[in-house]
Amino acid sequence: MDRRRFLLAMAALGLAAPAAQAKTAQGLFIHESPKPVPALDIRDADGQAAGLDALKGRAVLLNLWASWCMPCVAELPALDRLKPAAAAKGVAVVALSLDRGGKIAVVNTFARLSVKALDIRTDEARSAAEKLNATALPVSLLLDNQGREVARYVGAADWEGPKAAQLLDALGAGKPLTPDMAPPLAKLTAAP
Amino acid sequence: MRKSFSMPRLLACLLILIALAGPSRAATEDADRAVVGRFLLTDMNGRAVTDEMYGGKIRIVVFGYTYCPDICPTVLNTLSVALEHLGADRAKVVTLFVTVDPERDSPAHLKEYLASFPEIIGLTGSAEQIAAAARNFKVRYEKQPVEGNDPMAYSVDHSSSIYIMDRVGNFLARMPHASKPDRLAERVKSYLAPRKAED
Numbered sequence: 001m002d003r004r005r006f007l008l009a010m011a012a013l014g015l016a017a018p019a020a021q022a023k024t025a026q027g028l029f030i031h032e033s034p035k036p037v038p039a040l041d042i043r044d045a046d047g048q049a050a051g052l053d054a055l056k057g058r059a060v061l062l063n064l065w066a067s068w069c070m071p072c073v074a075e076l077p078a079l080d081r082l083k084p085a086a087a088a089k090g091v092a093v094v095a096l097s098l099d100r101g102g103k104i105a106v107v108n109t110f111a112r113l114s115v116k117a118l119d120i121r122t123d124e125a126r127s128a129a130e131k132l133n134a135t136a137l138p139v140s141l142l143l144d145n146q147g148r149e150v151a152r153y154v155g156a157a158d159w160e161g162p163k164a165a166q167l168l169d170a171l172g173a174g175k176p177l178t179p180d181m182a183p184p185l186a187k188l189t190a191a192p
Numbered sequence: 193m194r195k196s197f198s199m200p201r202l203l204a205c206l207l208i209l210i211a212l213a214g215p216s217r218a219a220t221e222d223a224d225r226a227v228v229g230r231f232l233l234t235d236m237n238g239r240a241v242t243d244e245m246y247g248g249k250i251r252i253v254v255f256g257y258t259y260c261p262d263i264c265p266t267v268l269n270t271l272s273v274a275l276e277h278l279g280a281d282r283a284k285v286v287t288l289f290v291t292v293d294p295e296r297d298s299p300a301h302l303k304e305y306l307a308s309f310p311e312i313i314g315l316t317g318s319a320e321q322i323a324a325a326a327r328n329f330k331v332r333y334e335k336q337p338v339e340g341n342d343p344m345a346y347s348v349d350h351s352s353s354i355y356i357m358d359r360v361g362n363f364l365a366r367m368p369h370a371s372k373p374d375r376l377a378e379r380v381k382s383y384l385a386p387r388k389a390e391d
Contacts, residue, residue, distance in 0.1 A: 024263055068308040069264040098269060099308065126273050129266045135370045136263040155263050188261070 024136045026155035028167075028182035034148035037141070038131040042096060045103055045120040052094070052147055059091045059171045060143040064134050066098045067105035072138040074188040075156035076113055082159045083117040089165075090145075090172030096121045098129055098137070142171050151177050156186040229253070229361030231325035233290065233317040236303035241315065243361040249286045250383055251357040252376075254369070255331045257293035257348050258305040267352065267369045270376065272309050277377035281384055282311070290315045292333035292350045294322050329355060356380060 037052065044050040052060060063079055065072035076095065083093040095118045099105035106120045128134070132141065142151040150171070158164060164183040171177065229251065235241045243251070252274075254267055268289065275282050289306065291297035294316045297305075302314030317325070326333060333350035352369040356379060364383050367376060 024265075026263060066264075066269070066308070068268075068305060070260060071262055071264065098266070100272060105308070126269075126276070129269055130273070130372055134266060136265050138263070185262075 024154065026185055028151060028153050028157075028177075028179065030151040030177050030179065031149065034144055034146070034150050037143060037147055037149050040096075040128050040131060041124040042094075042128075043102075043122050043124045045107075047102070047124075050119075050121060052143070055092050055094070056147060057145055059145050059174070060141075060147070061086060061091055061093045061168070061171075062141040062143060063093070063095045063138060064098055064128060064132065064140070065095055065138050067109045068099070069137040071156050071188055073109060073113070075138050075159075075186060076109070076115060076118070078156075078159045078186065080113070080115045080118045082164075085160075085165075086168050086172075089168045091168045093118070094121055095119075096123055096128060098123050098126070100126060142167075142177070144171070145174055153183070156188055157183040158186045159183065225330060227330050227355065227363035227366070228328040229355075229357040229363065230328050231290070231315070231321070233315040233321055233325060234299055236299050236306065236314045238299045243357075246286045246288075246361075248359050249284060250359060250364075250380060251355075251361065252285060252287045252380065253290065253329065253355040253357060254288070254352070255290045255292050255326060255329065255333065255350055256352065257291050257297055257350070258301065259293060259296050259347075261345065261347075265352070265369065267354070268306075268309050268312060270369075270371065270373050271312060271354070273373035274376040274380070275311050277374055278380060281381060284384055285380060287312045288315055289313065290322070290325055290329075292322060292326060292331070293335075293348050294319055296344065356383060358383065 040051060042049070042051045052062070063075070065076065067073065079093055079095055086093050097106045097120075099122070103120050103122050106122060110118065110120065136154065138156055140153040140157065141149050142153070144150050161183055163181055167177060167181040167183060170181060229243050232240065232242050252271060254271065256265065256267065271287055275285070275287060278285060289302075289312050291302065291314065297314070297316050299316055302316055306312055306314045316322070331351040333348055336347045336349055338346045354367045354369060354371060354376060355363070356365040356367070358364050365379055367379065
C-alpha cells in the first residue's frame with residue numbers, strides 16, 4: 001500500500017517537475033566500457049542492405065545526420081574529406097541519414113555539397129535514432145573493431161584538426177580513448 | 193511494517209529537495225493551473241487557425257523552434273515515426289508543432305522546414321498569440337542573450353514535452369520529448385478507444 005502511494009507520489013512529482021529543456025551537452029563522451037550496438041537496417045543507394053556487419057574488424061565513425069538538420073549538413077563536407085584520411089588510420093566513416101523516404105534527401109544534399117567520398121546510407125526502418133538513443137543531431141558514434149560503441153561525439157566536431165587525428169589514430173589502433181583526444185566543436189558556417 | 197514507517201519521511205525529504213530546487217518551485221506554482229489546449233495561431237499558409245478547427249481529432253502538440261545552429265533535437269523525427277506506428281489510426285490524430293520563435297519561424301519558413309515532416313502542421317503567430325498558447329499549455333520559453341555579434345543568432349530555452357490532447361482540446365497526457373516513438377503511439381492509441389478518452 002505504502003509502496004503504491006510512494007509510486008503514485010513519484011509519478012505526481014514527475015508530472016509537476018519542470019519540462020524545461022535540459023541543455024544537451026556537446027562534445028566527446030567516452031564510455032566506461034564498450035557498449036553493444038543494436039542491429040540497424042542500413043541501406044545503400046540501391047536499397048540493398050549495407051549494415052555495419054560488412055565493416056566487422058574495422059573501427060567505424062558512424063555519423064547520424066538529416067537533411068533538415070543545418071549543423072549536420074554543415075558538418076558533412078568535413079566528414080567527406082575525412083573519409084579517405086580516416087580509412088588510412090583503419091577507421092571507416094559512415095554517414096547515416098535519418099531522413100524519411102529513402103535516399104532522395106541524401107542524393108539532393110550530397111549533390112548540393114559536391115560530396116565525393118561518402119556513400120549513401122539510409123535508415124530504412126527509421127529506428128536508428130531510437131535504437132542508438134540519439135536525442136539530438138548531429139552525433140557521431142565511435143565504434144571499435146568489434147563493432148562496439150566506445151565513445152560518441154555530440155554536435156559537429158572539428159574532424160580535420162590534430163585532436164581528431166589523435167582520436168582516430170587511437171580508435172583505429174584499438175587503443176583506449178582519453179578525454180585529451182577530444183576534438184573541439186567545429187565552427188560551422190551557414191550550410192550552403 | 194518498518195518499511196512503511198520510513199516511506200512518509202522519504203517522501204517528505206524528496207518534497208523538500210524538490211521545493212529547494214529553483215525551477216521546480218515555479219513548476220509547483222504552475223501545477224495549480226490546468227493545461228488548456230486553446231490557441232489562436234497562424235498555419236504554414238498564413239491562415240488563422242484555432243484549436244477548434246482540429247475538433248474531433250486527438251492532438252499531439254509540441255513546442256519548439258526550427259533554428260538549431262549547433263544540435264537539432266530529434267523530437268519531430270520521433271513524432272513522425274510514432275505516426276507511422278499508428279497506421280490507419282493516424283487519420284484520427286493531428287500533430288502540431290508550435291514555434292516559440294515567431295520572429296524567425298515565419299509561416300513560409302515553417303513550411304519549408306516541415307517539408308521533411310509532411311504529416312506535421314507547423315503553427316506560428318504574433319508574439320502575443322504564441323505567449324497565450326504557451327500559457328494555456330503551461331509551456332515556458334525564454335529568448336536567450338546573443339553570444340556572438342549576430343543579433344539573429346539567439347537561442348530560445350523552452351519546455352519540450354509532448355502533449356496529448358483529446359478531441360475537444362482537453363489535456364490527456366504529457367510525455368518527455370525523449371519518449372520512444374512506440375510508447376508515444378501506444379499512449380495515443382489508448383486514447384483512441386472511445387471509453388478511455390474520458391479518463
